[in-house]
Amino acid sequence: MTMTTPEGAVLTVDEAPGEDFRPGSVGLVGRGFVWVGLGVALLLPMLTVDFAQACSLAAIYAIVGLSLNIVVGYTGQLSLGHQGFLGLGALTAANIVFKLKVPFYIGIVGGIAAATVAAVVLGLVALRITGLYLSLITLVFGTAIASSLFSLGSLTRNGSGVPANRPDAVSTNARYYLLCLLVMLVIFYLDTRLTASKTGRALLAIKENERVAEAFGIGVTSYKLLAFGLSGAIAGLAGGLFAFRSQTYAAQDFTETGLSLALLFVVMVVVGGLGNRVGVVIAAAFFALLNYLLDKLFISWHAFRHLVEHVPVLNGYYGPNKGALAGLIGAVLLLQTLIFNPGGIGESVAPIQRWLKGKRFSLHDDSASAGPGAVEGSSVRA
Amino acid sequence: MTLAATTLAAGAAPLALDVQLKIGQPFVVGLLQGSVYGLIGLGLVLLYKSNRIFNFAQAEFGTVAGISAYLGLNGKLFHIPWHMPYAVACIIGVAIGTLTAVLTERLVVRPLFDRPKVILVVGTVGVLLLLIALESLVFPEGKSLPAFNNPKQGVFRSLTDPAARLGFAHYNLQWEQILTLVTLVVLALATVAFFRYSRNGTAILAVSQEPVAAQTVGISVSRISLITWTLAGFLGSVAGILVLAGSAVVSPGVVTGTTLVGGITAAVLGGVTSLPGAFVGGLLVGLLQAYAGTFLTQFPGSESVAVGVVLLLVLLVRPQGLLGREA
Amino acid sequence: MSLLEVEELRTGYGALPVLQGISFSVEEGQTAVMFGLNGAGKTTTVNALAGLLPIWSGDVRLDGKSLKGLDAPKIVAAGIGLSPEGRRVFPALSVLTNLRLGAWTRKSAGRKQADDTIARVFEYFPRLEERKDQLAGTMSGGEQQMLAIGRAIMSRPRILMIDEASLGLSPKLAQTVFQVVSQINDDGTTVVIVEQNVGVLPYADQALIMEKGTITYDGSGADLEKSGDLRKTYLGDASDLH
Numbered sequence: 001m002t003m004t005t006p007e008g009a010v011l012t013v014d015e016a017p018g019e020d021f022r023p024g025s026v027g028l029v030g031r032g033f034v035w036v037g038l039g040v041a042l043l044l045p046m047l048t049v050d051f052a053q054a055c056s057l058a059a060i061y062a063i064v065g066l067s068l069n070i071v072v073g074y075t076g077q078l079s080l081g082h083q084g085f086l087g088l089g090a091l092t093a094a095n096i097v098f099k100l101k102v103p104f105y106i107g108i109v110g111g112i113a114a115a116t117v118a119a120v121v122l123g124l125v126a127l128r129i130t131g132l133y134l135s136l137i138t139l140v141f142g143t144a145i146a147s148s149l150f151s152l153g154s155l156t157r158n159g160s161g162v163p164a165n166r167p168d169a170v171s172t173n174a175r176y177y178l179l180c181l182l183v184m185l186v187i188f189y190l191d192t193r194l195t196a197s198k199t200g201r202a203l204l205a206i207k208e209n210e211r212v213a214e215a216f217g218i219g220v221t222s223y224k225l226l227a228f229g230l231s232g233a234i235a236g237l238a239g240g241l242f243a244f245r246s247q248t249y250a251a252q253d254f255t256e257t258g259l260s261l262a263l264l265f266v267v268m269v270v271v272g273g274l275g276n277r278v279g280v281v282i283a284a285a286f287f288a289l290l291n292y293l294l295d296k297l298f299i300s301w302h303a304f305r306h307l308v309e310h311v312p313v314l315n316g317y318y319g320p321n322k323g324a325l326a327g328l329i330g331a332v333l334l335l336q337t338l339i340f341n342p343g344g345i346g347e348s349v350a351p352i353q354r355w356l357k358g359k360r361f362s363l364h365d366d367s368a369s370a371g372p373g374a375v376e377g378s379s380v381r382a
Numbered sequence: 383m384t385l386a387a388t389t390l391a392a393g394a395a396p397l398a399l400d401v402q403l404k405i406g407q408p409f410v411v412g413l414l415q416g417s418v419y420g421l422i423g424l425g426l427v428l429l430y431k432s433n434r435i436f437n438f439a440q441a442e443f444g445t446v447a448g449i450s451a452y453l454g455l456n457g458k459l460f461h462i463p464w465h466m467p468y469a470v471a472c473i474i475g476v477a478i479g480t481l482t483a484v485l486t487e488r489l490v491v492r493p494l495f496d497r498p499k500v501i502l503v504v505g506t507v508g509v510l511l512l513l514i515a516l517e518s519l520v521f522p523e524g525k526s527l528p529a530f531n532n533p534k535q536g537v538f539r540s541l542t543d544p545a546a547r548l549g550f551a552h553y554n555l556q557w558e559q560i561l562t563l564v565t566l567v568v569l570a571l572a573t574v575a576f577f578r579y580s581r582n583g584t585a586i587l588a589v590s591q592e593p594v595a596a597q598t599v600g601i602s603v604s605r606i607s608l609i610t611w612t613l614a615g616f617l618g619s620v621a622g623i624l625v626l627a628g629s630a631v632v633s634p635g636v637v638t639g640t641t642l643v644g645g646i647t648a649a650v651l652g653g654v655t656s657l658p659g660a661f662v663g664g665l666l667v668g669l670l671q672a673y674a675g676t677f678l679t680q681f682p683g684s685e686s687v688a689v690g691v692v693l694l695l696v697l698l699v700r701p702q703g704l705l706g707r708e709a
Numbered sequence: 710m711s712l713l714e715v716e717e718l719r720t721g722y723g724a725l726p727v728l729q730g731i732s733f734s735v736e737e738g739q740t741a742v743m744f745g746l747n748g749a750g751k752t753t754t755v756n757a758l759a760g761l762l763p764i765w766s767g768d769v770r771l772d773g774k775s776l777k778g779l780d781a782p783k784i785v786a787a788g789i790g791l792s793p794e795g796r797r798v799f800p801a802l803s804v805l806t807n808l809r810l811g812a813w814t815r816k817s818a819g820r821k822q823a824d825d826t827i828a829r830v831f832e833y834f835p836r837l838e839e840r841k842d843q844l845a846g847t848m849s850g851g852e853q854q855m856l857a858i859g860r861a862i863m864s865r866p867r868i869l870m871i872d873e874a875s876l877g878l879s880p881k882l883a884q885t886v887f888q889v890v891s892q893i894n895d896d897g898t899t900v901v902i903v904e905q906n907v908g909v910l911p912y913a914d915q916a917l918i919m920e921k922g923t924i925t926y927d928g929s930g931a932d933l934e935k936s937g938d939l940r941k942t943y944l945g946d947a948s949d950l951h
Contacts, residue, residue, distance in 0.1 A: 585813065596799075597782070599859070661739065
C-alpha cells in the first residue's frame with residue numbers, strides 16, 4: 001500500500017513563541033490580586049452549609065465534564081451513557097464501604113475500577129466500528145444499567161438506599177467540598193499533562209484525520225479505547241464522590257433522571273467549549289448550580305415571584321416545572337453555542353486566561369497552540 | 383367447591399393455556415411494540431442514509447405530535463372547547479410533528495452541515511432537549527390521549543366498545559392494536575417502495591452513496607436533505623400517535639423515553655442503512671423484550687438488559703448488522 | 710463569441726486559494742484537453758465550472774450568459790455536464806438507475822427523451838447495455854468510467870467535462886474511451902477533458918497546460934504535439950506513469 005499524501009492535515013504542534021513581553025510591576029500585582037481573589041472565591045462556599053453542598057456537586061460535575069471532554073473534545077466521539085459510569089462508581093463505592101467495612105478511599109478506588117471495566121468493555125465493541133456507534137452503545141448501556149443493576153435489591157438495600165458515611169476528616173459539608181475541589185484540580189492538572197503527552201498528540205492527530213493518523217502508524221482504535229477507558233475511570237471517581245456527598249447511594253439519583261443527566265453532561269461539555277478544560281469546568285459548575293440558583297430566585301426574590309405569577313409564559317415554568325426551565329436554558333445555550341459560538345465559554349474566557357498567565361491582554365491568541373480543542377473548527381468531517 | 387371446579391375446567395387444556403399465555407401473548411405484545419420500534423428505526427435509518435448521522439430527536443417528533451393531537455382534542459378557544467373530531471386532531475398532530483422535523487432541518491441541521499458529524503449529532507441532542515423543555519411549557523402535567531376506540535372521542539367508537547376484546551382464544555387483543563399493526567406495516571412497506579420506485583427516493587440513495595456525483599447530475603443536496611427530514615418527521619409523528627393513543631400517559635419526552643432505545647437498537651440490528659433491516663430489527667427487539675419480560679421476571683430491568691446484550695453481541699459478531707446491506 | 714469563456718477565475722477550498730485568476734475560452738464543437746501535474750488546479754477548475762466550488766472572483770460564461778453564483782443543479786440545467794474525478798458512480802444502484810439519475814434535470818423532457826438518450830449512451834458504450842441491471846459498484850474500473858461519462862451525457866450537456874478520463878485504465882482501454890469521447894464530440898457536444906495521458910493529444914483541438922493554479926500554455930493540440938520541449942517539460946514525468 002502506498003502512503004497517501006496527507007493533504008490539508010499538517011500535524012504541527014506549535015511551540016509557544018518565546019515572547020519578550022513581561023508584565024510590569026503594576027501588571028504583576030494586578031494579576032496576583034486576581035489569582036488570590038479566585039482562590040478566595042473558590043474557598044468561600046466553605047462558610048455555609050448548604051451552599052458548600054451545592055458547590056461539591058459543582059466540583060463533581062466539573063470532574064464528569066473533564067471526563068466526558070476527553071471523549072467528545074479530544075477523540076470526537078459522543079457518549080450518552082456517562083451517567084451510567086457515574087452511577088456505577090457511586091454504587092460500587094457505597095456498597096464496598098458499607099458491606100466490607102473498608103476505608104473510604106478503597107471504596108472510591110473500587111468505583112473507579114468498576115467504571116473503567118465497563119467503559120473498556122463498551123469501547124472494545126463500539127470503537128472497532130467507524131462512525132458514531134459509541135453514542136448508540138452508551139445510550140443503550142445507560143438505560144439498561146439504570147433499570148437493572150442500579151435497582152437491584154441486594155445492592156440498594158431493597159430500594160431504601162445504601163449509607164455512604166464520610167470519614168471524619170471530611171465529615172462536614174465544607175470539608176467535603178474542599179476534598180471535591182482538590183480532586184477536581186488534580187484531575188484538571190492530569191488532563192493538562194495528558195494533552196501535552198504523546199498520547200495527547202496522537203488523540204489530536206486521530207481527531208484531525210483518522211486515516212492520516214493511521215498512515216503515520218498511530219493505532220487509532222487502541223488510542224480511542226485508552227481515552228474512553230480513562231474517561232470512564234474519571235467518571236467512576238466522580239461517582240464515588242457523588243455517593244459520599246449525598247451520604248447515601250440512592251438508585252433514583254441515576255434511574256429517574258437517567259437520560260436527562262447524560263444529556264446534561266453533553267450540554268456542559270459543548271457549552272463550555274469542546275476540548276477546552278477551563279470552559280468545561282465553568283459550564284459544569286454553572287449547570288450544577290443552576291437549579292440551586294433558580295430555587296433561590298423563585299423562593300427568595302419576591303419581585304421575581306410576582307413577575308412569574310403574572311406573566312403567562314413564565315407561569316408555565318413556575319413551581320413544579322423549575323426542572324423544565326433549567327432544561328430550556330441548557331437546550332438554548334447548547335444550540336446557540338453549536339451554531340453561533342463553536343468555541344464555547346472556553347473561547348470567550350481565553351483572553352482573561354492568557355492575561356492571568358502573564359501574557360499581554362489581547363482578544364486573539366498569539367501562540368497558536370491551544371490544545372486539541374483548537375481543531376474543532378477545522379474542516380475535518382467524521 | 384368452586385376452586386375444584388376451576389381447576390377441573392382449566393385442567394382440560396392446561397398446556398394450551400400456558401402456551402397461549404407465555405408464548406402467544408408475548409408474541410402479540412412484542413410484535414406490536416416491535417413495529418413501533420421499527421417505525422422509529424426507519425426514520426433513524428432514513429436520516430443516517432442521507433446525513434450519516436443519528437438523530438436523537440427522532441422519537442421526540444412523536445411526542446410533539448401526540449401533545450399537539452391532545453391539545454387539538456381538548457383545546458379551548460376563549461374558554462369554549464372546540465370539539466375537534468379525533469381523526470382531525472391526529473392529522474394535525476402528525477402535521478405539527480412533521481413541521482418540527484422540517485424546522486429542525488432548516489434551523490439546526492443546515493447551519494451545521496459542514497461541521498464534524500459529532501457536532502451535527504450533538505445538534506440533534508440539543509433539539510431533543512429543546513423540544514422536551516418546550517413541551518413542559520405548553521403541557522405541564524401528564525394527561526392521556528384517548529384510545530382510538532374511546533366511546534366519547536375515538537375514531538372507531540361505532541365499531542366497537544372499549545371493553546371489547548377480539549375473540550382470539552385468550553389473547554388480550556383489541557381493535558386499536560390491529561389498526562396500529564396494520565398502519566405500521568403499511569407505512570413500512572410504503573417507505574421501502576418509496577426508495578425502490580420513486581424519483582426522490584432514488585435521489586436520496588444517490589446522495590447518500592456519492593454526494594459529489596449527486597451534485598454533478600444536478601441533484602440539490604439541500605433539497606434532498608429537506609425531503610428526508612420531512613419523511614423522517616412524518617414517520618416519527620405517526621409512531622408517536624400510535625404509541626400514545628389510549629395506552630400511555632402523554633408527558634414531555636415520553637415517546638423518547640419509551641421508544642428511542644428500542645428504535646436505535648432496531649436500526650443497528652438491521653445494519654443502520656437498511657430500511658427492511660430496521661423494521662425487522664424492530665420486531666426482533668419487541669419480541670426479545672416481551673419474552674425477556676415473561677421468562678426473566680426475577681431480574682429487574684431484564685427487558686432492557688436483554689436488548690443491550692443482544693446489541694453488543696450483534697455488533698461484536700456482525701458489525702454490519704443482521705441485514706447489513708444498503709437498500 | 711466562444712461557447713465557454715472563463716475570465717480571471719479565482720477560487721479555492723475553504724480559505725485556501727488554488728486558482729490565481731485564470732482565463733481561457735473553448736469554441737463550440739471543439740475538444741479541449743487540460744494537462745498538468747497533480748495539484749496544478751485542473752480538478753479545481755472543472756469543479757468550479759460545474760458549480761461544486763464557489764467562484765471567488767472573475768466570471769464564467771456559457772454562450773455569453775454568466776454562470777456566476779449558480780449552484781451545481783442550475784449549472785447542469787444550463788448545459789454543463791461533469792464526469793467527476795475518481796469515477797464517482799452510485800455504487801449500490803444499477804447501471805440503468807445511474808443513467809436515469811443523469812437525466813435528473815431533464816424531468817420535464819419526459820421519459821421518452823430519457824430513453825432515447827439512454828439508447829445513445831448504449832450505442833457509445835455497448836458494454837453498459839450488457840450490464841444495465843448490474844450494480845455499478847460491482848463493475849470494473851473501465852466500465853465505471855464509461856458509466857460516469859454516459860451518466861454525464863444523460864443531461865444532454867452542451868459542454869461535457871471529463872475529469873481524469875483514463876486514470877487507472879489500461880492503455881488500450883484508455884484509447885477506446887478517447888475514441889468514444891471523440892465520437893461524442895463529432896456528434897456535436899463540446900468536450901473538455903482533464904488528462905495526464907498524452908495519448909489523448911491526437912484528439913485535442915485545443916490544449917491547455919496548468920501549473921500552480923495558472924495556465925501556462927493555451928494553443929492548438931497539434932502545436933503542442935510538435936513542440937517537443939513543452940512535452941518534455943510538462944508531460945515527461947506524467948506520461949511515464951501511464
